[in-house]
Amino acid sequence: MDLKQLEHFVAAAEEQHFTRAARRMNIVQSGLSASIRALEQEMGAALFVRTTRRVELTVAGRVLYEKALQIIAGAQEARRAVAAINGLERGSLSIGTCASLNAFFDLPLLLGEFRALHPDVEIRLCHSTAANLMGKVKDGNIDLAFLPLYEKSREIVSMPIASDRLIVVHPLDHPLAGRECVSLHSLAGETFVDFQLDQGTRRIVDRAFASINVSRKTALEVGDVQVLLDLVARGFGIALVPHTFVTARAAHSTAPKIGFTALRKPVIRWDLVAIFGGRAGAAQSRNPAVAAFTEVLKRVRAESALF
Known part of the structure:
Protein backbone atom coordinates (compact mmCIF):
# COMPACT_ATOMS: atom_id res chain seq x y z
CA MET A 1 0.00 0.00 0.00
CA ASP A 2 1.36 3.43 -0.92
CA LEU A 3 0.07 6.94 -0.50
CA LYS A 4 -0.99 7.27 -4.13
CA GLN A 5 -3.22 4.20 -3.85
CA LEU A 6 -4.93 5.72 -0.84
CA GLU A 7 -5.45 9.00 -2.69
CA HIS A 8 -7.03 7.09 -5.61
CA PHE A 9 -9.26 5.20 -3.17
CA VAL A 10 -10.41 8.39 -1.40
CA ALA A 11 -11.19 10.06 -4.72
CA ALA A 12 -13.32 7.10 -5.84
CA ALA A 13 -15.09 6.96 -2.48
CA GLU A 14 -15.96 10.65 -2.58
CA GLU A 15 -16.89 10.81 -6.27
CA GLN A 16 -18.69 7.44 -6.14
CA HIS A 17 -17.64 7.06 -9.75
CA PHE A 18 -14.36 5.77 -11.20
CA THR A 19 -14.42 7.99 -14.27
CA ARG A 20 -14.92 11.18 -12.27
CA ALA A 21 -12.34 10.03 -9.72
CA ALA A 22 -9.81 9.37 -12.50
CA ARG A 23 -10.45 12.84 -13.93
CA ARG A 24 -9.99 14.36 -10.48
CA MET A 25 -6.67 12.55 -10.03
CA ASN A 26 -5.59 13.37 -13.60
CA ILE A 27 -5.02 9.75 -14.64
CA VAL A 28 -6.77 7.37 -17.01
CA GLN A 29 -9.66 5.34 -15.58
CA SER A 30 -7.91 2.04 -16.21
CA GLY A 31 -4.98 3.23 -14.12
CA LEU A 32 -7.20 4.24 -11.22
CA SER A 33 -9.13 0.95 -11.40
CA ALA A 34 -5.88 -1.04 -11.38
CA SER A 35 -4.60 0.93 -8.40
CA ILE A 36 -7.76 0.22 -6.39
CA ARG A 37 -7.75 -3.46 -7.32
CA ALA A 38 -4.16 -3.72 -6.10
CA LEU A 39 -5.19 -2.01 -2.86
CA GLU A 40 -8.08 -4.45 -2.38
CA GLN A 41 -5.75 -7.39 -2.92
CA GLU A 42 -3.30 -6.03 -0.39
CA MET A 43 -6.04 -5.36 2.17
CA GLY A 44 -7.62 -8.74 1.52
CA ALA A 45 -11.11 -7.27 1.25
CA ALA A 46 -13.46 -5.70 -1.29
CA LEU A 47 -13.62 -1.95 -0.74
CA PHE A 48 -16.38 -1.05 -3.19
CA VAL A 49 -19.67 -2.46 -4.38
CA ARG A 50 -19.59 -1.74 -8.10
CA THR A 51 -22.68 -1.15 -10.26
CA THR A 52 -22.98 0.09 -13.81
CA ARG A 53 -23.77 3.63 -12.66
CA ARG A 54 -21.83 4.15 -9.40
CA VAL A 55 -19.62 2.61 -6.77
CA GLU A 56 -20.31 2.50 -3.05
CA LEU A 57 -18.09 1.69 -0.11
CA THR A 58 -18.35 -1.66 1.61
CA VAL A 59 -18.15 -1.87 5.40
CA ALA A 60 -14.41 -2.52 5.07
CA GLY A 61 -14.19 0.39 2.63
CA ARG A 62 -15.82 2.79 5.10
CA VAL A 63 -13.34 1.78 7.81
CA LEU A 64 -10.41 2.28 5.47
CA TYR A 65 -11.78 5.60 4.23
CA GLU A 66 -11.59 7.17 7.71
CA LYS A 67 -8.05 5.90 8.22
CA ALA A 68 -6.99 6.95 4.73
CA LEU A 69 -8.12 10.53 5.37
CA GLN A 70 -5.93 10.64 8.49
CA ILE A 71 -2.93 9.18 6.67
CA ILE A 72 -3.23 11.59 3.73
CA ALA A 73 -3.67 14.56 6.07
CA GLY A 74 -0.59 13.46 8.02
CA ALA A 75 1.44 13.18 4.84
CA GLN A 76 0.37 16.65 3.74
CA GLU A 77 1.32 18.07 7.12
CA ALA A 78 4.70 16.34 6.84
CA ARG A 79 5.26 17.92 3.43
CA ARG A 80 4.34 21.35 4.80
CA ALA A 81 6.67 20.88 7.77
CA VAL A 82 9.59 19.93 5.55
CA ALA A 83 8.87 22.83 3.21
CA ALA A 84 8.77 25.19 6.20
CA ILE A 85 12.11 23.94 7.47
CA ASN A 86 13.71 24.22 4.04
CA GLY A 87 12.34 27.75 3.83
CA LEU A 88 13.53 28.41 7.42
CA GLU A 89 10.01 29.32 8.50
CA ARG A 90 10.65 26.96 11.38
CA GLY A 91 13.32 24.52 12.55
CA SER A 92 16.19 24.49 15.02
CA LEU A 93 19.92 25.15 15.15
CA SER A 94 22.15 23.74 17.90
CA ILE A 95 25.53 25.40 18.42
CA GLY A 96 28.43 24.39 20.64
CA THR A 97 31.10 26.72 21.96
CA CYS A 98 34.18 26.58 24.18
CA ALA A 99 35.22 28.88 27.00
CA SER A 100 36.81 32.30 26.48
CA LEU A 101 36.28 32.53 22.72
CA ASN A 102 34.75 36.00 23.10
CA ALA A 103 38.28 37.38 22.69
CA PHE A 104 38.07 36.29 19.05
CA PHE A 105 34.47 36.93 18.03
CA ASP A 106 31.15 38.26 19.27
CA LEU A 107 28.81 35.26 19.44
CA PRO A 108 25.79 37.25 20.73
CA LEU A 109 26.20 39.64 17.79
CA LEU A 110 26.30 36.71 15.38
CA LEU A 111 23.24 35.04 16.90
CA GLY A 112 21.37 38.36 16.86
CA GLU A 113 22.04 38.79 13.14
CA PHE A 114 20.79 35.27 12.45
CA ARG A 115 17.69 35.70 14.62
CA ALA A 116 16.80 38.94 12.81
CA LEU A 117 16.74 37.06 9.50
CA HIS A 118 15.15 33.82 10.74
CA PRO A 119 13.11 34.59 13.89
CA ASP A 120 11.23 31.27 13.85
CA VAL A 121 14.32 29.07 13.96
CA GLU A 122 14.94 27.89 17.53
CA ILE A 123 18.56 28.35 18.64
CA ARG A 124 20.10 26.09 21.27
CA LEU A 125 23.56 26.63 22.81
CA CYS A 126 25.84 23.98 24.28
CA HIS A 127 28.95 24.99 26.24
CA SER A 128 31.63 22.31 26.62
CA THR A 129 35.22 21.32 25.87
CA ALA A 130 36.62 20.99 22.36
CA ALA A 131 36.86 17.19 22.53
CA ASN A 132 33.28 16.83 23.73
CA LEU A 133 31.98 19.22 21.09
CA MET A 134 33.92 17.45 18.36
CA GLY A 135 32.22 14.19 19.35
CA LYS A 136 28.79 15.78 19.46
CA VAL A 137 29.20 17.20 15.95
CA LYS A 138 30.43 13.86 14.59
CA ASP A 139 27.46 12.07 16.18
CA GLY A 140 24.98 14.63 14.90
CA ASN A 141 23.92 15.70 18.40
CA ILE A 142 24.70 19.34 17.61
CA ASP A 143 24.76 21.06 14.23
CA LEU A 144 27.98 23.03 14.51
CA ALA A 145 30.57 24.13 17.03
CA PHE A 146 33.22 26.78 17.50
CA LEU A 147 36.48 25.35 18.86
CA PRO A 148 40.29 25.33 18.53
CA LEU A 149 41.06 22.78 15.82
CA TYR A 150 43.33 20.20 17.42
CA GLU A 151 42.82 17.42 14.86
CA LYS A 152 41.52 16.96 11.35
CA SER A 153 38.85 14.41 10.59
CA ARG A 154 37.08 13.13 7.49
CA GLU A 155 33.84 13.24 9.49
CA ILE A 156 33.82 17.03 9.83
CA VAL A 157 34.12 20.10 7.65
CA SER A 158 35.82 23.14 9.16
CA MET A 159 35.46 26.84 8.39
CA PRO A 160 38.32 29.14 9.54
CA ILE A 161 37.34 31.87 11.99
CA ALA A 162 40.65 33.13 13.42
CA SER A 163 44.30 32.13 13.57
CA ASP A 164 46.76 32.95 16.33
CA ARG A 165 50.13 31.85 17.71
CA LEU A 166 50.85 30.39 21.12
CA ILE A 167 53.16 32.35 23.39
CA VAL A 168 54.73 31.62 26.78
CA VAL A 169 53.16 33.45 29.73
CA HIS A 170 55.02 33.61 33.04
CA PRO A 171 55.16 35.48 36.35
CA LEU A 172 56.82 38.89 36.17
CA ASP A 173 59.75 37.72 38.34
CA HIS A 174 60.34 34.50 36.35
CA PRO A 175 63.78 33.86 34.79
CA LEU A 176 62.08 34.06 31.37
CA ALA A 177 61.26 37.73 31.99
CA GLY A 178 63.12 39.93 29.54
CA ARG A 179 63.72 37.11 27.07
CA GLU A 180 62.53 38.01 23.58
CA CYS A 181 61.96 34.41 22.54
CA VAL A 182 62.65 30.86 23.73
CA SER A 183 62.59 27.41 22.17
CA LEU A 184 60.06 24.76 23.07
CA HIS A 185 62.92 22.46 24.11
CA SER A 186 64.08 24.99 26.72
CA LEU A 187 60.76 24.72 28.55
CA ALA A 188 61.20 21.02 29.38
CA GLY A 189 62.19 21.66 32.99
CA GLU A 190 59.47 24.21 33.70
CA THR A 191 56.33 23.69 35.77
CA PHE A 192 53.16 24.35 33.80
CA VAL A 193 49.68 25.55 34.59
CA ASP A 194 47.54 24.06 31.86
CA PHE A 195 44.08 23.47 30.51
CA GLN A 196 42.23 20.23 31.15
CA LEU A 197 43.04 17.26 28.93
CA ASP A 198 39.91 17.43 26.79
CA GLN A 199 40.32 21.10 25.89
CA GLY A 200 41.55 22.02 22.44
CA THR A 201 44.46 24.23 23.47
CA ARG A 202 45.78 21.54 25.82
CA ARG A 203 45.74 18.99 23.01
CA ILE A 204 47.57 21.37 20.69
CA VAL A 205 50.27 21.96 23.31
CA ASP A 206 50.58 18.28 24.22
CA ARG A 207 50.98 17.40 20.55
CA ALA A 208 53.68 20.04 20.10
CA PHE A 209 55.76 18.64 22.98
CA ALA A 210 55.18 15.06 21.82
CA SER A 211 56.47 15.96 18.35
CA ILE A 212 59.88 16.86 19.84
CA ASN A 213 59.84 13.98 22.38
CA VAL A 214 59.87 16.33 25.37
CA SER A 215 57.91 15.66 28.56
CA ARG A 216 56.86 18.35 31.00
CA LYS A 217 55.44 18.77 34.48
CA THR A 218 51.90 20.09 34.89
CA ALA A 219 51.10 21.35 38.38
CA LEU A 220 47.51 22.55 37.93
CA GLU A 221 44.81 21.94 35.32
CA VAL A 222 41.95 24.40 34.87
CA GLY A 223 39.03 24.95 32.52
CA ASP A 224 39.08 28.73 32.18
CA VAL A 225 41.77 30.89 30.60
CA VAL A 232 50.49 32.06 36.30
CA ALA A 233 50.58 35.63 37.62
CA ARG A 234 50.71 34.31 41.20
CA GLY A 235 53.69 32.07 40.50
CA PHE A 236 52.17 28.60 40.09
CA GLY A 237 53.92 28.02 36.78
CA ILE A 238 54.10 29.05 33.15
CA ALA A 239 51.66 28.33 30.33
CA LEU A 240 51.25 28.37 26.56
CA VAL A 241 48.23 30.35 25.42
CA PRO A 242 47.07 32.23 22.30
CA HIS A 243 48.56 35.71 22.06
CA THR A 244 45.06 37.25 21.73
CA PHE A 245 44.14 36.08 25.24
CA VAL A 246 47.11 37.94 26.69
CA THR A 247 46.29 41.08 24.70
CA ALA A 248 42.69 40.98 25.92
CA ARG A 249 43.84 40.56 29.52
CA ALA A 250 46.17 43.55 29.28
CA ALA A 251 43.13 45.73 28.62
CA HIS A 252 41.87 44.96 32.15
CA SER A 253 44.05 46.99 34.50
CA THR A 254 42.72 45.26 37.64
CA ALA A 255 43.94 41.81 36.61
CA PRO A 256 47.27 40.61 38.11
CA LYS A 257 50.11 41.37 35.71
CA ILE A 258 51.91 38.66 33.78
CA GLY A 259 54.89 38.54 31.47
CA PHE A 260 55.09 36.84 28.12
CA THR A 261 57.75 35.60 25.74
CA ALA A 262 57.50 34.48 22.13
CA LEU A 263 58.35 30.99 20.94
CA ARG A 264 61.10 30.56 18.39
CA LYS A 265 60.16 29.27 14.99
CA PRO A 266 58.43 27.09 14.10
CA VAL A 267 55.58 28.78 15.94
CA ILE A 268 52.66 26.73 17.25
CA ARG A 269 49.51 27.78 15.41
CA TRP A 270 46.17 28.01 17.21
CA ASP A 271 43.26 27.97 14.77
CA LEU A 272 39.69 28.73 15.78
CA VAL A 273 37.17 27.14 13.41
CA ALA A 274 33.49 26.44 13.02
CA ILE A 275 32.97 22.73 12.39
CA PHE A 276 30.04 20.92 10.78
CA GLY A 277 29.27 17.22 10.56
CA GLY A 278 29.66 15.49 7.18
CA ARG A 279 32.00 15.55 4.25
CA ALA A 280 32.98 18.62 2.24
CA GLY A 281 30.08 19.87 0.14
CA ALA A 282 27.48 17.89 2.10
CA ALA A 283 27.77 19.23 5.64
CA GLN A 284 24.96 21.76 5.46
CA SER A 285 22.48 19.38 3.78
CA ARG A 286 21.52 17.81 7.12
CA ASN A 287 19.93 21.02 8.33
CA PRO A 288 19.13 24.01 6.09
CA ALA A 289 19.60 26.32 9.07
CA VAL A 290 23.32 25.46 9.10
CA ALA A 291 23.80 26.76 5.56
CA ALA A 292 21.87 29.93 6.44
CA PHE A 293 23.94 30.41 9.60
CA THR A 294 27.24 30.06 7.74
CA GLU A 295 26.15 32.73 5.28
CA VAL A 296 25.45 35.09 8.18
CA LEU A 297 28.80 34.12 9.70
CA LYS A 298 30.66 34.96 6.49
CA ARG A 299 28.94 38.33 6.22
CA VAL A 300 29.48 39.29 9.87
CA ARG A 301 33.13 38.25 9.64
CA ALA A 302 33.59 40.54 6.65
CA GLU A 303 31.87 43.48 8.35
CA SER A 304 33.04 43.18 11.95
CA ALA A 305 36.42 43.92 13.50
CA LEU A 306 35.70 41.24 16.10
CA PHE A 307 36.53 38.47 13.63
Whole structure:
Protein backbone atom coordinates (compact mmCIF):
# COMPACT_ATOMS: atom_id res chain seq x y z
CA MET A 1 0.00 0.00 0.00
CA ASP A 2 1.36 3.43 -0.92
CA LEU A 3 0.07 6.94 -0.50
CA LYS A 4 -0.99 7.27 -4.13
CA GLN A 5 -3.22 4.20 -3.85
CA LEU A 6 -4.93 5.72 -0.84
CA GLU A 7 -5.45 9.00 -2.69
CA HIS A 8 -7.03 7.09 -5.61
CA PHE A 9 -9.26 5.20 -3.17
CA VAL A 10 -10.41 8.39 -1.40
CA ALA A 11 -11.19 10.06 -4.72
CA ALA A 12 -13.32 7.10 -5.84
CA ALA A 13 -15.09 6.96 -2.48
CA GLU A 14 -15.96 10.65 -2.58
CA GLU A 15 -16.89 10.81 -6.27
CA GLN A 16 -18.69 7.44 -6.14
CA HIS A 17 -17.64 7.06 -9.75
CA PHE A 18 -14.36 5.77 -11.20
CA THR A 19 -14.42 7.99 -14.27
CA ARG A 20 -14.92 11.18 -12.27
CA ALA A 21 -12.34 10.03 -9.72
CA ALA A 22 -9.81 9.37 -12.50
CA ARG A 23 -10.45 12.84 -13.93
CA ARG A 24 -9.99 14.36 -10.48
CA MET A 25 -6.67 12.55 -10.03
CA ASN A 26 -5.59 13.37 -13.60
CA ILE A 27 -5.02 9.75 -14.64
CA VAL A 28 -6.77 7.37 -17.01
CA GLN A 29 -9.66 5.34 -15.58
CA SER A 30 -7.91 2.04 -16.21
CA GLY A 31 -4.98 3.23 -14.12
CA LEU A 32 -7.20 4.24 -11.22
CA SER A 33 -9.13 0.95 -11.40
CA ALA A 34 -5.88 -1.04 -11.38
CA SER A 35 -4.60 0.93 -8.40
CA ILE A 36 -7.76 0.22 -6.39
CA ARG A 37 -7.75 -3.46 -7.32
CA ALA A 38 -4.16 -3.72 -6.10
CA LEU A 39 -5.19 -2.01 -2.86
CA GLU A 40 -8.08 -4.45 -2.38
CA GLN A 41 -5.75 -7.39 -2.92
CA GLU A 42 -3.30 -6.03 -0.39
CA MET A 43 -6.04 -5.36 2.17
CA GLY A 44 -7.62 -8.74 1.52
CA ALA A 45 -11.11 -7.27 1.25
CA ALA A 46 -13.46 -5.70 -1.29
CA LEU A 47 -13.62 -1.95 -0.74
CA PHE A 48 -16.38 -1.05 -3.19
CA VAL A 49 -19.67 -2.46 -4.38
CA ARG A 50 -19.59 -1.74 -8.10
CA THR A 51 -22.68 -1.15 -10.26
CA THR A 52 -22.98 0.09 -13.81
CA ARG A 53 -23.77 3.63 -12.66
CA ARG A 54 -21.83 4.15 -9.40
CA VAL A 55 -19.62 2.61 -6.77
CA GLU A 56 -20.31 2.50 -3.05
CA LEU A 57 -18.09 1.69 -0.11
CA THR A 58 -18.35 -1.66 1.61
CA VAL A 59 -18.15 -1.87 5.40
CA ALA A 60 -14.41 -2.52 5.07
CA GLY A 61 -14.19 0.39 2.63
CA ARG A 62 -15.82 2.79 5.10
CA VAL A 63 -13.34 1.78 7.81
CA LEU A 64 -10.41 2.28 5.47
CA TYR A 65 -11.78 5.60 4.23
CA GLU A 66 -11.59 7.17 7.71
CA LYS A 67 -8.05 5.90 8.22
CA ALA A 68 -6.99 6.95 4.73
CA LEU A 69 -8.12 10.53 5.37
CA GLN A 70 -5.93 10.64 8.49
CA ILE A 71 -2.93 9.18 6.67
CA ILE A 72 -3.23 11.59 3.73
CA ALA A 73 -3.67 14.56 6.07
CA GLY A 74 -0.59 13.46 8.02
CA ALA A 75 1.44 13.18 4.84
CA GLN A 76 0.37 16.65 3.74
CA GLU A 77 1.32 18.07 7.12
CA ALA A 78 4.70 16.34 6.84
CA ARG A 79 5.26 17.92 3.43
CA ARG A 80 4.34 21.35 4.80
CA ALA A 81 6.67 20.88 7.77
CA VAL A 82 9.59 19.93 5.55
CA ALA A 83 8.87 22.83 3.21
CA ALA A 84 8.77 25.19 6.20
CA ILE A 85 12.11 23.94 7.47
CA ASN A 86 13.71 24.22 4.04
CA GLY A 87 12.34 27.75 3.83
CA LEU A 88 13.53 28.41 7.42
CA GLU A 89 10.01 29.32 8.50
CA ARG A 90 10.65 26.96 11.38
CA GLY A 91 13.32 24.52 12.55
CA SER A 92 16.19 24.49 15.02
CA LEU A 93 19.92 25.15 15.15
CA SER A 94 22.15 23.74 17.90
CA ILE A 95 25.53 25.40 18.42
CA GLY A 96 28.43 24.39 20.64
CA THR A 97 31.10 26.72 21.96
CA CYS A 98 34.18 26.58 24.18
CA ALA A 99 35.22 28.88 27.00
CA SER A 100 36.81 32.30 26.48
CA LEU A 101 36.28 32.53 22.72
CA ASN A 102 34.75 36.00 23.10
CA ALA A 103 38.28 37.38 22.69
CA PHE A 104 38.07 36.29 19.05
CA PHE A 105 34.47 36.93 18.03
CA ASP A 106 31.15 38.26 19.27
CA LEU A 107 28.81 35.26 19.44
CA PRO A 108 25.79 37.25 20.73
CA LEU A 109 26.20 39.64 17.79
CA LEU A 110 26.30 36.71 15.38
CA LEU A 111 23.24 35.04 16.90
CA GLY A 112 21.37 38.36 16.86
CA GLU A 113 22.04 38.79 13.14
CA PHE A 114 20.79 35.27 12.45
CA ARG A 115 17.69 35.70 14.62
CA ALA A 116 16.80 38.94 12.81
CA LEU A 117 16.74 37.06 9.50
CA HIS A 118 15.15 33.82 10.74
CA PRO A 119 13.11 34.59 13.89
CA ASP A 120 11.23 31.27 13.85
CA VAL A 121 14.32 29.07 13.96
CA GLU A 122 14.94 27.89 17.53
CA ILE A 123 18.56 28.35 18.64
CA ARG A 124 20.10 26.09 21.27
CA LEU A 125 23.56 26.63 22.81
CA CYS A 126 25.84 23.98 24.28
CA HIS A 127 28.95 24.99 26.24
CA SER A 128 31.63 22.31 26.62
CA THR A 129 35.22 21.32 25.87
CA ALA A 130 36.62 20.99 22.36
CA ALA A 131 36.86 17.19 22.53
CA ASN A 132 33.28 16.83 23.73
CA LEU A 133 31.98 19.22 21.09
CA MET A 134 33.92 17.45 18.36
CA GLY A 135 32.22 14.19 19.35
CA LYS A 136 28.79 15.78 19.46
CA VAL A 137 29.20 17.20 15.95
CA LYS A 138 30.43 13.86 14.59
CA ASP A 139 27.46 12.07 16.18
CA GLY A 140 24.98 14.63 14.90
CA ASN A 141 23.92 15.70 18.40
CA ILE A 142 24.70 19.34 17.61
CA ASP A 143 24.76 21.06 14.23
CA LEU A 144 27.98 23.03 14.51
CA ALA A 145 30.57 24.13 17.03
CA PHE A 146 33.22 26.78 17.50
CA LEU A 147 36.48 25.35 18.86
CA PRO A 148 40.29 25.33 18.53
CA LEU A 149 41.06 22.78 15.82
CA TYR A 150 43.33 20.20 17.42
CA GLU A 151 42.82 17.42 14.86
CA LYS A 152 41.52 16.96 11.35
CA SER A 153 38.85 14.41 10.59
CA ARG A 154 37.08 13.13 7.49
CA GLU A 155 33.84 13.24 9.49
CA ILE A 156 33.82 17.03 9.83
CA VAL A 157 34.12 20.10 7.65
CA SER A 158 35.82 23.14 9.16
CA MET A 159 35.46 26.84 8.39
CA PRO A 160 38.32 29.14 9.54
CA ILE A 161 37.34 31.87 11.99
CA ALA A 162 40.65 33.13 13.42
CA SER A 163 44.30 32.13 13.57
CA ASP A 164 46.76 32.95 16.33
CA ARG A 165 50.13 31.85 17.71
CA LEU A 166 50.85 30.39 21.12
CA ILE A 167 53.16 32.35 23.39
CA VAL A 168 54.73 31.62 26.78
CA VAL A 169 53.16 33.45 29.73
CA HIS A 170 55.02 33.61 33.04
CA PRO A 171 55.16 35.48 36.35
CA LEU A 172 56.82 38.89 36.17
CA ASP A 173 59.75 37.72 38.34
CA HIS A 174 60.34 34.50 36.35
CA PRO A 175 63.78 33.86 34.79
CA LEU A 176 62.08 34.06 31.37
CA ALA A 177 61.26 37.73 31.99
CA GLY A 178 63.12 39.93 29.54
CA ARG A 179 63.72 37.11 27.07
CA GLU A 180 62.53 38.01 23.58
CA CYS A 181 61.96 34.41 22.54
CA VAL A 182 62.65 30.86 23.73
CA SER A 183 62.59 27.41 22.17
CA LEU A 184 60.06 24.76 23.07
CA HIS A 185 62.92 22.46 24.11
CA SER A 186 64.08 24.99 26.72
CA LEU A 187 60.76 24.72 28.55
CA ALA A 188 61.20 21.02 29.38
CA GLY A 189 62.19 21.66 32.99
CA GLU A 190 59.47 24.21 33.70
CA THR A 191 56.33 23.69 35.77
CA PHE A 192 53.16 24.35 33.80
CA VAL A 193 49.68 25.55 34.59
CA ASP A 194 47.54 24.06 31.86
CA PHE A 195 44.08 23.47 30.51
CA GLN A 196 42.23 20.23 31.15
CA LEU A 197 43.04 17.26 28.93
CA ASP A 198 39.91 17.43 26.79
CA GLN A 199 40.32 21.10 25.89
CA GLY A 200 41.55 22.02 22.44
CA THR A 201 44.46 24.23 23.47
CA ARG A 202 45.78 21.54 25.82
CA ARG A 203 45.74 18.99 23.01
CA ILE A 204 47.57 21.37 20.69
CA VAL A 205 50.27 21.96 23.31
CA ASP A 206 50.58 18.28 24.22
CA ARG A 207 50.98 17.40 20.55
CA ALA A 208 53.68 20.04 20.10
CA PHE A 209 55.76 18.64 22.98
CA ALA A 210 55.18 15.06 21.82
CA SER A 211 56.47 15.96 18.35
CA ILE A 212 59.88 16.86 19.84
CA ASN A 213 59.84 13.98 22.38
CA VAL A 214 59.87 16.33 25.37
CA SER A 215 57.91 15.66 28.56
CA ARG A 216 56.86 18.35 31.00
CA LYS A 217 55.44 18.77 34.48
CA THR A 218 51.90 20.09 34.89
CA ALA A 219 51.10 21.35 38.38
CA LEU A 220 47.51 22.55 37.93
CA GLU A 221 44.81 21.94 35.32
CA VAL A 222 41.95 24.40 34.87
CA GLY A 223 39.03 24.95 32.52
CA ASP A 224 39.08 28.73 32.18
CA VAL A 225 41.77 30.89 30.60
CA GLN A 226 41.39 33.77 33.08
CA VAL A 227 41.87 31.41 36.03
CA LEU A 228 44.90 29.95 34.25
CA LEU A 229 46.44 33.38 33.73
CA ASP A 230 45.72 34.39 37.34
CA LEU A 231 47.54 31.27 38.55
CA VAL A 232 50.49 32.06 36.30
CA ALA A 233 50.58 35.63 37.62
CA ARG A 234 50.71 34.31 41.20
CA GLY A 235 53.69 32.07 40.50
CA PHE A 236 52.17 28.60 40.09
CA GLY A 237 53.92 28.02 36.78
CA ILE A 238 54.10 29.05 33.15
CA ALA A 239 51.66 28.33 30.33
CA LEU A 240 51.25 28.37 26.56
CA VAL A 241 48.23 30.35 25.42
CA PRO A 242 47.07 32.23 22.30
CA HIS A 243 48.56 35.71 22.06
CA THR A 244 45.06 37.25 21.73
CA PHE A 245 44.14 36.08 25.24
CA VAL A 246 47.11 37.94 26.69
CA THR A 247 46.29 41.08 24.70
CA ALA A 248 42.69 40.98 25.92
CA ARG A 249 43.84 40.56 29.52
CA ALA A 250 46.17 43.55 29.28
CA ALA A 251 43.13 45.73 28.62
CA HIS A 252 41.87 44.96 32.15
CA SER A 253 44.05 46.99 34.50
CA THR A 254 42.72 45.26 37.64
CA ALA A 255 43.94 41.81 36.61
CA PRO A 256 47.27 40.61 38.11
CA LYS A 257 50.11 41.37 35.71
CA ILE A 258 51.91 38.66 33.78
CA GLY A 259 54.89 38.54 31.47
CA PHE A 260 55.09 36.84 28.12
CA THR A 261 57.75 35.60 25.74
CA ALA A 262 57.50 34.48 22.13
CA LEU A 263 58.35 30.99 20.94
CA ARG A 264 61.10 30.56 18.39
CA LYS A 265 60.16 29.27 14.99
CA PRO A 266 58.43 27.09 14.10
CA VAL A 267 55.58 28.78 15.94
CA ILE A 268 52.66 26.73 17.25
CA ARG A 269 49.51 27.78 15.41
CA TRP A 270 46.17 28.01 17.21
CA ASP A 271 43.26 27.97 14.77
CA LEU A 272 39.69 28.73 15.78
CA VAL A 273 37.17 27.14 13.41
CA ALA A 274 33.49 26.44 13.02
CA ILE A 275 32.97 22.73 12.39
CA PHE A 276 30.04 20.92 10.78
CA GLY A 277 29.27 17.22 10.56
CA GLY A 278 29.66 15.49 7.18
CA ARG A 279 32.00 15.55 4.25
CA ALA A 280 32.98 18.62 2.24
CA GLY A 281 30.08 19.87 0.14
CA ALA A 282 27.48 17.89 2.10
CA ALA A 283 27.77 19.23 5.64
CA GLN A 284 24.96 21.76 5.46
CA SER A 285 22.48 19.38 3.78
CA ARG A 286 21.52 17.81 7.12
CA ASN A 287 19.93 21.02 8.33
CA PRO A 288 19.13 24.01 6.09
CA ALA A 289 19.60 26.32 9.07
CA VAL A 290 23.32 25.46 9.10
CA ALA A 291 23.80 26.76 5.56
CA ALA A 292 21.87 29.93 6.44
CA PHE A 293 23.94 30.41 9.60
CA THR A 294 27.24 30.06 7.74
CA GLU A 295 26.15 32.73 5.28
CA VAL A 296 25.45 35.09 8.18
CA LEU A 297 28.80 34.12 9.70
CA LYS A 298 30.66 34.96 6.49
CA ARG A 299 28.94 38.33 6.22
CA VAL A 300 29.48 39.29 9.87
CA ARG A 301 33.13 38.25 9.64
CA ALA A 302 33.59 40.54 6.65
CA GLU A 303 31.87 43.48 8.35
CA SER A 304 33.04 43.18 11.95
CA ALA A 305 36.42 43.92 13.50
CA LEU A 306 35.70 41.24 16.10
CA PHE A 307 36.53 38.47 13.63
